[in-house]
Amino acid sequence: MVERGAPFQIDVDGQPILAYAGETVAAALFANGKRILRYTSKRREPRSLYCGIGVCYDCLVTVDGLPNQRACMTQVKPGLVVRTQRVVEFGGRQ
């Protein structure tokens, strides 16, 4: 039905992952079997996509050093660096 855009690599937790132009970070991660995006601060429970449309803020990952970005609303780019989140980080990149 659709043909994806140009493929390239992104870095997810230090591993190279194949992504396609136009995809969201969530799609790229899910397509590669990575569904756990973060662990919560209180109960240390795994979280992933929930609403998929940018409303619930569950799918938070760190993108190019900026923490707490919605994976479902962030687009991939060649060389994008994504980190799943384990601890609350302060203040992102300078």
Add this chain to the structure above:
Amino acid sequence: MNSTDVVVIGGGAIGASASYYLSKEGLRVTLLERRELASEASGANMGGFPSQVMSDEVMQLAGQSARMYQTLGAELGYDFEFDPTGSYILMDKADQWRRLEENAERLWHRHGVKVELLNERELREADADLAPDIPGASYCPDDFTVNPTKVVLSFAQAAERLGAEIRTFTEVEKICVENGSVKSVITSRGEIRTGFIVIAAGAWSPNVGRMLRLRIPVRPRRGQLIVTEACSRARIRYMLDIDYLVTGYDLEAVKTAEDPRVKLGVATVLTQPPSGNWLVGSSRDFPGYDKRTTIETLRLIARRATRFLPKLKYTNIIRTFAGLRPFCEDDHFIIDKVEEINGLVLATGHHGEGIALAPSTGKLVAELVTKSHTSCSIEQFSYYRFRDRELTEREMGTGTTS
């Protein structure tokens, strides 16, 4: 019809504290709050206890409150997130040392409050996240932060346990006075017969005063706040802008200022409660009863704050809100019995010190009601320092409040 010993009007820190200390004296108390507890200024502030920037007149009460706060959590059986952060006044420019030194001298010699001056290097050692060009700071180890909403809730719940009745979403519509004595309060949910009323309605006290033809010289002074997402726990979690001492926020300085930041009364205050969110303030202006945040002030708050804590620029803002502080005409609050009407006590106008002074104020209110005199002098907070106390016919007719 219900009857009670004391009706406290206002469910903020002062009202809740008064309810508790009155209940402790064995009185039956009914607290009336038109929305939820801590719905106004008491729930819209930074939760800091900044003795370093308090005026001489309030230091005695402040000291008393600070001592009470040390054991209040245990006494009330409620955790209001007391954090012994100390407070840091951060310098902006190198030529401000004298101001810090003078303030430190004042605090020590007049009030016995110990303050340490830190130079640039010592400050950076205390917390490396602060801007590298802050020339120095004054550190008061005895200052602290609390969760202001929880302070209100803890007083209210402790009062309830002692028999007080807390009625939220209940508005006062009329106050009945007979033969010069308080007789009853008519609310949106019925009438309450009582011999005593405490007006602790913050910026809304004038409304209540109007029901008694009394002019209560308090008006709303807005303070805006930015709340960031949760961040890792900082070492310094309570800091203030030296502009608190430099401009002092006296109205004259604000009126004549050219700098928009000074005009809108913006000076940084930063607190980081246990949740990890940074509360970024603060501002002062008189917009009437408007609690909206404005883009101009939010911009000024953000910019000034990042001068001291640069990393804030890279956090996400979760929400902004504003509180309406009850600003008393001469910048000092009112704690007094009203002579013209038997059974009326005023405890209001605490501006930015309501949370800080709630414990001692509550105790004073209990004294005024039960003993008619107080354990310490409250002359300077007398209602009678204001010459015009009765509202004119015209003033009774007008009234822009909400």
Add this chain to the structure above:
Amino acid sequence: MMQSTELAIIGGGPAGLSAAAEAARAGVSSIVLDENPLLGGQIFRQPPAEFRVVNQKRMGKQYADGKKLIEELTEFKEKIDTWTGSLVWGYFNDKELAAMRKGRLELLKADQIVIATGAYDRPIPFPGWTLPGVFTAGCAQAMVKSQAVLTGTRFLLAGSGPLQLAVAHQLLKGGAKLVAVVEAASMIGLWRRLPTLLKQPGLLWDGFRYLATLKLHRVPFMQSHIIVGASGSEEVEEAVIAAADENWQPIPDTEQTFDVDAICLGYGLVPNTDLTRLCGCAHDYDPDPGGWVPKRDEHMETTVRGIFVAGDACGIGGVRVALEQGKLAGIYAACNLGHLDEATADKLARPIRRKLNKLQSFQSVIADLFSVRSGIHSLPEKDTLICRCEEICLDDIRKAIASGALHPDDIKRRTRAGMGYCQGRICGPTILRIAERQLSLRPGDIGPGRARSPVKPVPMSILFE
């Protein structure tokens, strides 16, 4: 720094787009703002520009309808400016909007505003609902439609109503394995309403078509069943469903377990009223769409002069209702702006209103059949999270109410529920229901909560521009 526009339309879904087109037809210049990279909203979601559509026909009707409407806008490209990747996060003063456009601050002063912010899936807490692999029907749909990615391999769909069937159909088309589609309502009621439903034969036909697809793929369709649990160590591994009575109350000892790695929850939609609340519009409780919705007159104007609302944001009505309401909003905004006189506006509105009346009776039957019933409230257990962001559980909420909280804002203050990133969108509807039940109130007695800028988190750096 502050730009101005005649008309700002917030939301680029069916309601927003049709409002823009109608307004443009009358000569109004507008800016359509949408947070997503492309226009279309949810139902008209388009695949990314970088993807190439190989087989238009297989993309489905909604893709085609959406594409057509978006292309219609290019007819008016002098009049309609589209700002995608733009989040409207603040409202200051009269019709002054603060937006974040591709990361930069934009201040926009509009003469008239149409709020068409749509809706989102109703959150239904139950034990295990926060596990990775448990998501909304909207999520599965968005991923399949616009990203061509399946969010799992073995799906269980649990919910109620036609939306679920559409998602099931899409997932099957995408090659997913569905172990069951679980419908909380009983279909008997549907047969009794046949006369009304026959008025919209197209929609009825869609429904039958979807059911037929399920049958063809041998996917069990279980009526009067509800999800009661999800379990797994790090991701979902099992779904537990149970039979339910007509109030959706789970019947004890009827549990069945399915091996799955994906659970889609489709229990209806909730209007997105953050902006209408922030702008000071009055809200009413409307049990038919089910929730607090902005009050609006027959011009689609709210209680704030010059602010209109259209589409699911003012009550769940579906795409056809959204399209017609959007047209009305566009027409009357144009009228307010002086581009149309009232007589012309009313004349243009007449056929639209007729269409809406026809649609509304069908919609209310659907709402009645599939609206959430009280049994849903017995699903969460004491330690089930209600506020996902701040990790506040049912017990925390109940304790706050027991200790005197009478209103969602009060519960928020005491528990922190609603203070997280999602600004109470996910926990809000549930907390209202919990409070109503615990305080023996009727739906509509309390709420809605207060909205504050920013309606979604924005980086602090945006205040530096």
